[in-house]
Amino acid sequence: MKFKYTLSPNYHAKTSTHRIMYDVLFALLFVCICSIVLQYHLYGIGGAIKAIVIMAICVITTNLVNLIYWKIMGVAMKDMFDKIAENASIITGLILALTLPLGANGNYEIFYVAFIASIIAELFGKLIFGGFGCNIFNPAGIGRAFCLIAFAKVLETPTIDGLGSSSPLLTLQGNPNDLDTVKQSFGSFTDLLFGFHQGAIGETLIIPLIIAAIYLLARRVIDWIIPVVSVVCVGLFAFFYSVANGTFSIDFVLIHLLSGGLFFGSIFMLTDPVTNPNTKQGKFIFAILFALITFLIRAKGNLPEGVVFAILICNMFVPFIDSLTVGVTNENTKKKILSTSVFLIICILLVMAFTLVA
Amino acid sequence: MENKSVLKDLKDTLTLGMFKQNPTFILFLGMCPALGITTKCVNAIGMGAAVIFVMFFSNIIVSLIRHIVMDEIRIPVFIIIIAALVTILEMGMEMLTPELYDAMKVFIPLIVANCIPLARCEAFAQFNNPFKSALDAIGMGIGFTIGLLCLSFVRELLGLGTVFGVRIIPTAFTIPAFSSSCGAFLTLAICASIAAALVIRNRKRAQLKEEVV
Incomplete structure (x- = not known):
């Protein structure tokens, strides 16, 4: 009889952190492409380019912050790529970019907001705690919340081009008892379902989001x-x-x-x-x-x-x-x-x- | 030889509060003004000067009466001394610099509740002679001012885009959150963590030195 000795943990799950992150990245990129197409449909080529630039700014900034932080912490340059990949900063950057609104036509303050929010998200949301796996808050959430507090004016200005409306929830807050006005602001529920209304870059795409969720569920990345x-x-x-x-x-x-x-x-x-x-x-x-x-x-x-x-x-x-x-071993369902x-x-x-x- | 060691002792007393036991970043004393008034550099200097004034006189008075005051009632006595000095300061500032007084209205009476003057009376002045106590007060006060200046420099630069009222960053690129309380906490945390990192580095260096010797 032959025994195989290994150190714990001894379970053999196929999912590794890297595979999970690639799956999430794949799902996110799918949502990104859908949202770029949607912005093109709504605002023309300018909207699509703006969305791409916001995503690029967020991803590049989060990676740069990682690079600088680990450089200061004394990580050698040849290990740097692994360290940055390990911290999944691309995912943080993309999630953050998808939660930001496009901003008014011809108004480029949103780029600055995206830049600052990425720094805050990566540094205070993740790296301060010791990198990926040690953070207690969602990094992208921290960046989004900070720029919501810091740049309230930029983010809340309704964009008066393309659709000529503010976001449905903003209208709802203005008239809580007048649903007809709220409904007029976005047309019909099919418009709401397909994302033809005001909102952040990624959040309005309900159907692509559901497809991404089904993919992630099928790959057992999320519960x-x-x-x-x-x-x-x-x-x-x-x-x-x-x-x-x-x-x-x-x-x-x-x-x-x-x-x-x-x-x-x-x-x-x-x-x-x-x-x-x-x-x-x-x-x-x-x-x-x-x-x-x-x-x-x-x-x-x-x-x-x-x-x-x-x-x-x-x-x-x-x-x-x-x-x-945690720790309740007897399964009293x-x-x-x-x-x-x-x-x-x-x-x-x-x-x-x-x-x-x- | 003896003269030199006395001088070194005095120098240590003076510089202790500035860096090694910086009230803001190492001892975490006087957090209320450090978070409240550091929106502008001018406020920081004003607050620092006010605290130096109060501490200077309270330390001297406490060390003069240190043999008279009974141990059981020392804290009320110290507080009364500090409160009297703060009242004098408040009236003086209202008369001499009304603008500064307006900028930090609530925080001047709050110097009484500020921990630094009481902490230094309690920890230093009641055991030492008036001259050393005065030096300690000046050192601690300067340390506090340095702390406030660090905070207010970062906050004014990022929040308002100015330093001492001189515009450095255009208004479009400021981050207004740094002028509000959330920016105060963030800045304090960053500065304190940098100070802690420096302390750890110095300790390691000292250990290395000992090992070499």
Whole structure:
């Protein structure tokens, strides 16, 4: 009899960090190409070039920041390529670029915003903590949140070319009880589904995003729980909110589902393997919490869109969720389902209670 | 020979607060003004001067009365001394430099609650003679001013695009977040981490030296 001795870990999973990152990169590039085509369709060749330049700026800046940081930290030049590839800075840059809006025609401030946001995302989101795998927050989320605070004027200026409208959620925030006005601002729900409305470069493409998600699911890069549960829960919360409000209509739910960065955030940013809970139950709780915070910021907060902040806040709760769920070895599935559904019901009641708050 | 060691001791007292125990980056004292008023370099200098004034006199007075004050009531006594000095300073500043007074209105009375004067009374002045205490106050005050200047230099340059009111970066390229509180925390964290890195490097060098010797 022959034994094979190896050091732990001894499991033989085919997925490696590199393969995961190549898959994510492939899915992201697919979304990027779709969004460039969409910008070309909406704004002509200028829009497409602008989108490409924003993506290039983000990717080049994140890689440069990596290079400089590791140079200062004393990594030899010949190991540099591996080090930068290991840190997956291309993915951070592309995700960040896809969350930025295109900006008004002839206004190039967005390039500067993209540059600063990439530096913040890579340096403060990832490298300060020790590189990929050590970060507690989503790096692209940090960059996006910082430029949301720092350059609010640039990002919120509605672009008055091409479609002549502001983003659906911005209109919704302006007239919370007048759905007809909101619907007029983007045409029909098919327009919303195919991305023919105002929004960030990558977030409006619902169908390509779903295709990318199916690809990632098929390659077992992401778990189905987080994207599905978070999207479904935002729908649920919108439904119960409008029911409790007394102004129920299916349009309200659809607007909340299809506009804004919900799909993009839940597929690409929330499923970041580093900032995720480790257990299935933890993932359920994480996704429900994300949906709750997103919906509350949208409905009751000062901002039209809450996905980025919800992602960052949920990232903060990951260690806490893990401490509650990791290490429970005896598989009491019934109890887990019960506790998760109790949490969901509490969240729904909370959303309904928020209708009473002025 | 003895004379030289006395001089060295005095020099150490003076420079201790400037770098080795910099109140802002190493001791993390007086964080409230360090985050609040460092939007402009001018404010930093004004705040530093105010703190040097208060510390100078409070350290001297405390070290003069150090044999009289009972141990049980020393902290209230120190606080009363500092509060009296701050009140004098506040009135003086309102009369002499009304512009500066307007810029840092709330933070002048807050010097009383600022930890540096009390910490130096408690840790240094109540054990040392007035001359050394005065030197320590000046050193610590300059160290605090250096800290504030570092923070406000970065924040003014990135947030407003100016240094001491002179425009260096065009308005279009400023990052307004650095003028708000989030930029204050970021800048403080970066500066403190650089200071910590320098401290670690110096410690390693000193260890190497010892090993060689």
